[in-house]
Amino acid sequence: MLDALARPGTVTRFPSDVPGVVRLRIDAMAVVHQDPAVGLDLRVSAGGNIAERLTAAGWRGYRAIRRRAAKLLDRVEVPLSRMDDPVHTFSGGERQRVNLAAGTVRPPRLLLLDEPVSALDPANREAALELVDSLAGQGVAVLAVFHDMDAIRRLASRVVFVGDGRIARQGAPDRMLEAAA
Numbered sequence: 001m002l003d004a005l006a007r008p009g010t011v012t013r014f015p016s017d018v019p020g021v022v023r024l025r026i027d028a029m030a031v032v033h034q035d036p037a038v039g040l041d042l043r044v045s046a047g048g049n050i051a052e053r054l055t056a057a058g059w060r061g062y063r064a065i066r067r068r069a070a071k072l073l074d075r076v077e078v079p080l081s082r083m084d085d086p087v088h089t090f091s092g093g094e095r096q097r098v099n100l101a102a103g104t105v106r107p108p109r110l111l112l113l114d115e116p117v118s119a120l121d122p123a124n125r126e127a128a129l130e131l132v133d134s135l136a137g138q139g140v141a142v143l144a145v146f147h148d149m150d151a152i153r154r155l156a157s158r159v160v161f162v163g164d165g166r167i168a169r170q171g172a173p174d175r176m177l178e179a180a181a
Helices: 046-056 062-075 092-103 122-137 149-155 173-180
Strands: 029-032 110-114 141-145 159-163 166-171
Touching: 029 092, 046 062, 046 092, 062 092, 092 122, 110 122, 122 141, 122 149, 149 173, 159 173, 166 173
Parallel strands: 029 110, 110 141
Antiparallel strands: 159 166
């Protein structure tokens, strides 16, 4: 529901309904799905996917958009020689890096991540985690789903375990991960 792909329903908290749920502006957040095919048009080039997001964010001018797209791809270590290649020709890890670049076109206030490093090799995993850490350091709130305990230890300020659609446990990363072991 947070990524606007699902329709809102009833929100309950301490077991009463919450009236008037606050709406978060969609343009204030970025979503990076576990499956890059959800967030990217696989028929379009890597640069084209990013250019679409830049144009939607108000960027104008072919050269400016192309330069910015190149910078975003470089930041996630997608070779610039692949910028004009259709995303369907990329490996799963390369697609996810393009997905991360596209998701951070505009610095979001909230970044939603669903297993963003699960398909990445160690070097690209590190680059992706550095990007997320950098965004968090700039004041971006990050809400992420990880099964990668090292990523959780590195990035999390709070850990929440969910089971059967409910919060099972929550707390500081060290305490929560120790209890989970």
